[in-house]
Amino acid sequence: MDGILALAADNLLSPIILFFALGLAAAFARSDLSIPEAVAKGLSIYLLFAIGFKGGASVAAHGIDATLVLSLVAGLILSFALPLIAFALLRAITRLSVTDAAAVAGHYGSISIVTFVAATSVATSVGLSPEGYMVAVAAVMEAPAILSALWIVARFGKSSAEMEDGLMREILLNGSIVLLVGSFLIGWITGDEGMALIAPFIVAPFQGVLCLFLLDMGLVAGRGLREARSVLTAGLFAFGVAMPLVGSAFGLVAGLLLGLSPGGVMLFMTLSASASYIAVPAAMRVALPEANPSVYLTLSLGVTFPFNLTLGIPIYLAVSRALTGG
Amino acid sequence: MDGILALAADNLLSPIILFFALGLAAAFARSDLSIPEAVAKGLSIYLLFAIGFKGGASVAAHGIDATLVLSLVAGLILSFALPLIAFALLRAITRLSVTDAAAVAGHYGSISIVTFVAATSVATSVGLSPEGYMVAVAAVMEAPAILSALWIVARFGKSSAEMEDGLMREILLNGSIVLLVGSFLIGWITGDEGMALIAPFIVAPFQGVLCLFLLDMGLVAGRGLREARSVLTAGLFAFGVAMPLVGSAFGLVAGLLLGLSPGGVMLFMTLSASASYIAVPAAMRVALPEANPSVYLTLSLGVTFPFNLTLGIPIYLAVSRALTGG
């Protein structure tokens, strides 16, 4: 317990978290500080490019692990299953409609890549070296949860969820997935040589770019929270904090069963704990337009994301180390 | 005198100045070269982030100086007082209306952060190490001058200057100030450790980014000058060159009284000499819409900024060294 607190305290004073806090504070104070949309998108392209490539290069360096395929399958299953758990929890502790609850649930089966990046950087800073293919697991977990959400609506709801032709392709080929997987493969193919070439671009400046990106996330999350305060009931807030812990428990079991390294287990916990705020909201606007976006965006970006960033990650790290002996 | 000339010549051939000149030349020649607005804003976010963080980290490294608070107070006083001097000078040597003269005066009490950055980089290139908290002094000097300008209009003018509720908050919480101060505080809190983490992002590439940024400043200043040639009378031009020298004299006295290092004195001179072209114009459009923006933007960006960049900074450096023995 002490260890977790020390870690959390340490984590809370890292530049990454402090810049996120700066963004939150600026938004709450109604400062006009903002990162232009194009620049923010540029930063996220940089992060996906870098994290994908590094993951692939690390797979090239360490060879394919026997558990790679199993990890991908486990990720798939978790992404399909977690929305069901989230939905049950939401119906138990909040008064959301079936449609809103299903939409929220979909977000929690999917993942937040920035949370993943932050966890990776904490893991490496304490000397762990997570399996490089966890990046591929992250990619695999993005989309299935959307199908679960739509299935929930079809099964329990009144409004119809359109799963039209185009949508599935759109989801699977959304820009983030393509860039992440593509960079992963290129990192894998080009290996050490490729890495040597572009390391000065994707390794050295990475933490600095991440700070700027989290500043932007803080601004966006803060503005969202300010606008949508009214929707955030005690029940929803409780869900936003409890669900990542529940999710991480499933990730923990998966990671342990797969025999991943301490860092790998921690990342599996983080992926299961985190909630999407890009791919899933876009899909929900198309397929479930009746669901209220304030609810799912506020929960995912305003509650769960900051929770994971500040307290969640140190907890997952401590638990993973304790149980793997890492 | 010779020393100043040699320094000025050296300064004039630095990449930073040459890229500014390239921008000016391209604008005068009506080239369509331009930096997209979002990218330019991204570059300025980078500069504020880097300069703020470095200032804070340097305070963390060198400890709080007894004079930190006094310097902030001196900055505040200068920012309030310089507009009065600028206003008197303008009324003496130009025919601007009270409103226009007050608006211009407000710009000269405030500061230009790029001029500050350029001066810092010259100072360090000759081996000086200015006090890290000069960044905080810069932040403190941004806003007070606006109040002085509005007070001048209320006292001497006919048109009414609206100082509505929202405006003061807007000015104090404008994006540049929040980012600069926030990064400064985070640099201070995280100190050496934080610096080690993000140095490859904010230290090594800094000069290159500054070149690109000054290219953009040259383009913008050049286009402004081309458009607004007609407003630039001999009297206004004289003011644009004389006022920075007058301002720097006040900065010099303040710096010497505070007992700052040679680099610190030089930066205090630069801050006092420089004129705002972001925060103050925005405030003036809201509070003094009758004032002609061509006048104050042309003076601040088209005359004083290039003057400081090319001749001013070497002069302030030479004078500061001569009088502090640095």
Next chain:
Amino acid sequence: MDGILALAADNLLSPIILFFALGLAAAFARSDLSIPEAVAKGLSIYLLFAIGFKGGASVAAHGIDATLVLSLVAGLILSFALPLIAFALLRAITRLSVTDAAAVAGHYGSISIVTFVAATSVATSVGLSPEGYMVAVAAVMEAPAILSALWIVARFGKSSAEMEDGLMREILLNGSIVLLVGSFLIGWITGDEGMALIAPFIVAPFQGVLCLFLLDMGLVAGRGLREARSVLTAGLFAFGVAMPLVGSAFGLVAGLLLGLSPGGVMLFMTLSASASYIAVPAAMRVALPEANPSVYLTLSLGVTFPFNLTLGIPIYLAVSRALTGG
């Protein structure tokens, strides 16, 4: 021949090419991956800035070569002459109208700066050091081809090509040329000292930025090809592959006559082989609005650019080495 194949294979597995292929694939699969327009423009500004400055610094380091001026003249002549050859070839093997053929021809006399950058990076990776002033040759070759295209229309065509006053100035002062030449001159003036200052910005991260830029080129080229499939007849496709080979032969002769180094000859071949997709299309829209942009953009960006990037560059390298003994 074996050498060429090995080189080509090596080249095909470089991160640069693979990211281009990723972009192409994403576009063909109709992924929504995209680089914001402002960011893409920012990346291209970075490339021009870096490549220009490095060229100039290299001229400063190695001194002016007696052949600099002759190389510029040769570039001018080639840019004027190649459109005539391209036009003849197009009329022989395709059924394009005079106007369309002239517009396409204009593109092939001009150059693609990214192809040039890619070739430079291949050249240096195999240990060659091309003359720094090849950057200036590239700049000189951008515009003359446009005049040739308009002359062709005036001579052989029915529709009138407007060569109005403004256009020539616009072409010569277009942003890319100004930035490239300006950075070249500044690199030359500031030499080693300037280079030391900004090298961490323009050297180390260069390859990484280039990867992102080629990802974007792949996306754009892929989308263009998807839209304009219908215009791409077998004849046009043949032209898009044959013309770079023809052009490179002229570049080869020029380079050998000038006595350039193996790297210099290779770059001259690349310049002659490459086709414009920025400056010339813009000029054609103004002066030859009747020409179909799908035709010239598809050929230049969809056929010739990928050909040069993948097969052309290794061929030019191998040929240049074989004939210069480099």
Next chain:
Amino acid sequence: MQTHKAKRVEITIESVMEGRLTAALIKAGVTGFTVLPVLGGSGRSGQWSREGQVSRAGGMVSVVCIIRPERLDELLDAAFGVVERHIGVVTVTDCEVLRAERF
């Protein structure tokens, strides 16, 4: 200068629906449309702004379509099919166009 009567239909809709809307318009036989960016707005579902978006999920665009008056109903039916369940505003204005043969 000779002008002709036409209708200018402007549909403000979530970005995620842009492709679906324009596909429906093309299917309904429109000869062209123009897409304009939207910076922000306010309505029954609250206020939003482009700088406060993490993603394309929340932004909107405005699709403008100039058509011959007699084709208005067809277009509105097509547009309504897409907009119906979604956030969005549809306005129709009378206008005159040059070069009517294009529409």
Next chain:
Amino acid sequence: MQTHKAKRVEITIESVMEGRLTAALIKAGVTGFTVLPVLGGSGRSGQWSREGQVSRAGGMVSVVCIIRPERLDELLDAAFGVVERHIGVVTVTDCEVLRAERF
């Protein structure tokens, strides 16, 4: 398809005034508005373009507001209060809207 008469008010104004204008509109009871970006323009105070701005100080935006005809005067009064001393253009166009219950 059933449409209803409405007014489309478009106010082009300096970016710095955007927040003040939309606050005034909301106070005047409008149910929604849309903000469009402006790239550049020209008027009595000269020509400007977004790429030539160092800051938000000089840019403009266009605020579009669809309202029921009977609410026009109220809106114009509110808008005029903000625009009065400032650079800006206000136009009103007749239009038709779908889903009139929204306005």
Next chain:
Amino acid sequence: MQTHKAKRVEITIESVMEGRLTAALIKAGVTGFTVLPVLGGSGRSGQWSREGQVSRAGGMVSVVCIIRPERLDELLDAAFGVVERHIGVVTVTDCEVLRAERF
């Protein structure tokens, strides 16, 4: 609130022609115009989008010009001279303006 009749002319044209168009408008004596960005569109020459452009060569902008009704013909002639050989759409809408002395 007192308003005056005016015409709103909107010209959607390739970006490369923007400078030529606005120069022609100024020569024709217009007192002002506003340039709006265009994200993409579709027409006889196919579909395009801003994210798919390598350069300014392919983008479009929309130039809006509010004028007194009696000046319409002059403006249309000037605009047509530029647009004639180029891709582009010209629409004219009736509108009302505040502060008519500006136009």
